[in-house]
Amino acid sequence: MGTDDDAFTFLKFNNTQGAEDDRGGGVGSGHQSDAPPVWADPGSAPNPQAAGACGSGGGNNNQVVEALAARISVLNAEDLKEQACNFLMGQGEICACGSCLTLNRIEAANGEKIVGDTDESCISKAHWNHEMGMAEVIVLEGTNWKNTGVIRSGNKLYFSIYEVLFLVEKGHLRLLDDSGTSTSLEDIYMKISDENNRWYWEEFQAYRKLKSLGYIVGQHGIPWSTIGVKSKCEFVSSQGCPKIDEAVDFETKDTSSSNGLFNEMQSNEARPVFDVYAPNKNFKKSSPGDPCFVLCFTRSRPPSKLDREALKRQCGSIPLKFCHVDYGSASFFSFDKVELPTLP
Amino acid sequence: MARKWKAKDAEAKALADPMSKIVLQLQSSLIQSDARGILCGCSVLLAAEDEQAHLLGRAYFGDRVINAEKDKQWFQLDMEEAFFLCYSLKCLKILGEDKRPKDVQELWQYMKSKKAAFPDFYKAYSHLRLKNWVVRPGFKYGADFVAYRHHPNLVHSDYAVLVSSEGDGEANGRLRVWSDIHGTLRLCLGVVKTLLVLSISKNGHDVASPSCLENYTVDERTVSRWVPEQGREDDTSVDVESQVSQ
Numbered sequence: 001m002g003t004d005d006d007a008f009t010f011l012k013f014n015n016t017q018g019a020e021d022d023r024g025g026g027v028g029s030g031h032q033s034d035a036p037p038v039w040a041d042p043g044s045a046p047n048p049q050a051a052g053a054c055g056s057g058g059g060n061n062n063q064v065v066e067a068l069a070a071r072i073s074v075l076n077a078e079d080l081k082e083q084a085c086n087f088l089m090g091q092g093e094i095c096a097c098g099s100c101l102t103l104n105r106i107e108a109a110n111g112e113k114i115v116g117d118t119d120e121s122c123i124s125k126a127h128w129n130h131e132m133g134m135a136e137v138i139v140l141e142g143t144n145w146k147n148t149g150v151i152r153s154g155n156k157l158y159f160s161i162y163e164v165l166f167l168v169e170k171g172h173l174r175l176l177d178d179s180g181t182s183t184s185l186e187d188i189y190m191k192i193s194d195e196n197n198r199w200y201w202e203e204f205q206a207y208r209k210l211k212s213l214g215y216i217v218g219q220h221g222i223p224w225s226t227i228g229v230k231s232k233c234e235f236v237s238s239q240g241c242p243k244i245d246e247a248v249d250f251e252t253k254d255t256s257s258s259n260g261l262f263n264e265m266q267s268n269e270a271r272p273v274f275d276v277y278a279p280n281k282n283f284k285k286s287s288p289g290d291p292c293f294v295l296c297f298t299r300s301r302p303p304s305k306l307d308r309e310a311l312k313r314q315c316g317s318i319p320l321k322f323c324h325v326d327y328g329s330a331s332f333f334s335f336d337k338v339e340l341p342t343l344p
Numbered sequence: 345m346a347r348k349w350k351a352k353d354a355e356a357k358a359l360a361d362p363m364s365k366i367v368l369q370l371q372s373s374l375i376q377s378d379a380r381g382i383l384c385g386c387s388v389l390l391a392a393e394d395e396q397a398h399l400l401g402r403a404y405f406g407d408r409v410i411n412a413e414k415d416k417q418w419f420q421l422d423m424e425e426a427f428f429l430c431y432s433l434k435c436l437k438i439l440g441e442d443k444r445p446k447d448v449q450e451l452w453q454y455m456k457s458k459k460a461a462f463p464d465f466y467k468a469y470s471h472l473r474l475k476n477w478v479v480r481p482g483f484k485y486g487a488d489f490v491a492y493r494h495h496p497n498l499v500h501s502d503y504a505v506l507v508s509s510e511g512d513g514e515a516n517g518r519l520r521v522w523s524d525i526h527g528t529l530r531l532c533l534g535v536v537k538t539l540l541v542l543s544i545s546k547n548g549h550d551v552a553s554p555s556c557l558e559n560y561t562v563d564e565r566t567v568s569r570w571v572p573e574q575g576r577e578d579d580t581s582v583d584v585e586s587q588v589s590q
Contacts, residue, residue, distance in 0.1 A: 213572050302525050305510070305543055305563075321570055324522045332570040333525060335541075340564055343476040343493055344362035 124167070125174045126159055128183075134158040135175060142172065147216040147283045151225040160219055161192065161200060162207040169208075203273050203297060206323045206330040210295075214279035220272040220294055220315075224285035269299035270307035272315055273323075293319040295332070308335055347493070348500035348536060358494035363403070363476045367433075370399040374435035380445065381426055381438045386458050388426035388438055391416045404478045404495055405429065422481060423455045423462065424469035431554055432470050452554045461516055463551040463560075464509040464544040471542065471562045472505070479505075486531050488516065491540065503540040504532050510545055519567070529569045539567045 122142050126135035137149060137157040148167075149157040159167070167173035168185055175183040192200040210217050218224055275291035277283060294315045298307065303322055311320055324331045349355045373396045381388035389409065392400055397417040400406060406419035421429070429436035430451065437445040446454070455462045469489065472479045478492040480501070487504035506518050506528070519525050519541065532539045543563040549556045 210572055215572065302519055302522055305508070324525075326522065331526065332572060333529075334566075334568050334570055336566050336568070338540075338564050338566050340472070340475055340477070340491075340540075344359070344364060 123172060123174050125176055126164065127176050128164075129158070132158065134160055135164045138176070146285070147277075147280075150218075150222060151227055151285055153226060155227065160222075162204050162217075162219070164188065165192070165204050166208055166211055199297060199299075202325040203323075205325050205328065206295060206297075206332075207274065209330045210274075210276060216277035216280060216283050216288075217295075218275045218277075218288070218291070220275050224288050227286070269301065270296055270303045270311055270322075271298075272296045272311055272320075275318075276321075291318055293321045293334075296320050296322050298322065298324075302333075303335070347502060350498055350500065354494075354498040358498050363478060363494055366399065366403045367473075367476070370396075370403045370405070371429075371433045371435045373399055374429065374433075379436050381421060381430075381436055383438050383440050383446070383451075383454070386423055388421040388423075388436075390419045390421060390426075390436070392419060393417075402495060404480065404492075423459065424466050424479075427451060427455060427466055427554075428470055428473055432474070448554055456551065461507070461509055463546075463557065465507050467544045467557055467560045467562060468505065468507040468542040470557070485535055485537065486528060487539075490537070501537060504528075504535070504537040505540045505542060508541050508543040510543070525567065529567065533569075541565045541567055 124137060124141045125139040126137045128134075129136045132152075134150070135158060137159060140157065145157065148163055149159045152158055159173070164173065164175055165188060168175055168188060175188060177183050192204070207217055272294045274295040276293055276295050277288065277291050294311075296303070296311055302324070303311070308320065319334070319336070322333045322335070324333065349358075377393070377396060379390060379392070379396075381390040390400075390406065391413075393416055397408075397419070400419055401408075405425050406421040409418040409420050411418055426436065426438060430438055431448055438451060440446050440450075455466075459465065465488065469479055472489070472491050478495060479489050480492070480496070482488050482490040482504055484490075485504045488507045489505040490501040491503040491505055492501045493499055507516060508518065509516065519528065529539060541564075543565065545561045545563065546556070547559055547561060549559040
């Protein structure tokens with residue numbers, strides 16, 4: 001990406017996050033940092049969302065590239081421009097400067113990569129299973145899947161909606177529809193749009209944050225594997241363990257019937273959503289152990305004492321944390337019971 | 345959060361001079377002198393001779409009132425402090441405008457009329473004081489109280505304390521919105537305190553008389569922000585327990 005070029009240092013790269021990604025999640029291989037660059041001048045930063053996978057933000061990026069190149073009054077401005085293009089493509093965005101557009105067209109015509117980050121050979125493919133509310137993995141590429149997806153009968157791997165979103169956003173997964181054509185990220189975003197008040201997007205932001213730091217995140221109460229593993233329903237509550245088909249079905253319009261298990265919690269606005277495990281190279285789906293904590297969400301207000309007590313009954317001895325997502329950032333809070341010592 | 349002793353030998357000094365003993369000395373001194381405080385609004389004014397003044401200072405009850413009087417020192421006690429000395433330690437009488445000591449029931453009614461959540465606040469205050477923590481007003485830190493493990497000369501306070509009541513009517517309304525939780529924890533981080541929420545459950549008992557206090561229970565809970573970037577290497581399940589159990 002040319003980051004070591006002295007003339008290019010006005011772009012400061014924050015690679016820490018990417019390094020952690022590789023260590024923790026390790027999804028795919030050979031990718032550089034996924035962390036956004038820290039732009040020296042905020043005004044000149046492209047909007048990473050604007051480009052996305054649909055490539056709609058090309059014009060924006062083009063302006064940025066031109067602006068960046070113009071800003072530096074060195075002799076080899078063309079070199080810089082090229083590097084800026086390469087950089088943007090490395091970030092999974094489409095650069096739309098004149099020369100790149102030509103290149104892109106050639107690549108597209110050859111059926112080759114258009115977006116720099118997505119090498120076809122490391123993209124897995126999955127097919128959405130409406131009945132299960134999960135994506136059945138058809139083609140699995142890359143190496144580290146030890147902590148993504150659940151294993152069900154027939155040794156099949158299924159991804160939750162959160163996992164699908166995470167992987168598709170990163171360009172590691174292609175979600176196919178019934179006819180076998182690739183679902184765009186826009187369509188997936190449309191599917192989780194909030195008609196049913198099910199807060200997928202809020203929950204996903206917490207998922208994404210934890211996942212990109214290497215935490216292992218599963219859906220609360222949904223076993224990682226049904227093969228040769230004892231159910232971890234001990235701590236789920238007397239109401240029983242949610243079956244896989246109760247998990248997520250974003251086609252269902254009637255939330256009250258599909259999510260009956262947590263009805264009581266929903267009226268209290270508090271619900272357990274994720275089981276979170278510390279980063280762990282030796283994580284096994286067949287014996288995941290107890291999570292570090294159960295991540296719970298509320299509708300809009302912090303959990304009341306009653307909310308916390310009800311959740312505590314459901315989750316038993318597993319500690320609870322509560323997530324607050326606002327303006328795109330997820331914060332996590334603990335309300336831990338303590339006993340102050342009697343002092344001398 | 346790390347405990348902050350204010351000097352190298354402060355911890356040893358605190359151990360050698362336990363707060364429980366200081367409070368006992370204060371108690372017997374006040375009983376001996378048949379101490380009487382004057383009820384003034386939401387405060388109680390108390391005059392003390394040299395030694396007693398010294399004990400009040402060491403146990404950290406009240407604040408000195410600066411005045412020109414030379415032979416005695418005046419202290420201003422908060423309602424919780426005064427009621428604690430009067431009701432729990434039984435070493436202080438409190439006079440109303442008729443110069444007659446008020447009985448406990450009268451005082452209880454008076455203090456409730458000044459502060460609706462007084463039963464909860466008093467339960468929280470006395471709960472900590474009976475565990476020999478030094479409890480001071482916390483409004484400077486956006487809290488109800490701050491709790492020190494010994495005299496503030498020796499140690500910074502460990503906890504900013506919020507009192508949480510059941511039901512909506514008498515509650516102090518804190519931590520009901522996320523912005524308040526964010527703000528309170530941000531402030532606590534800045535002043536190196538742990539946020540301690542004491543939830544008072546009345547267990548179906550009313551607030552008619554101070555004897556009800558015995559049936560109230562106190563739930564101690566720390567509220568903290570967990571930063572996933574920092575917590576990756578830790579076993580998050582044990583951090584808070586180990587902090588507090590020392």
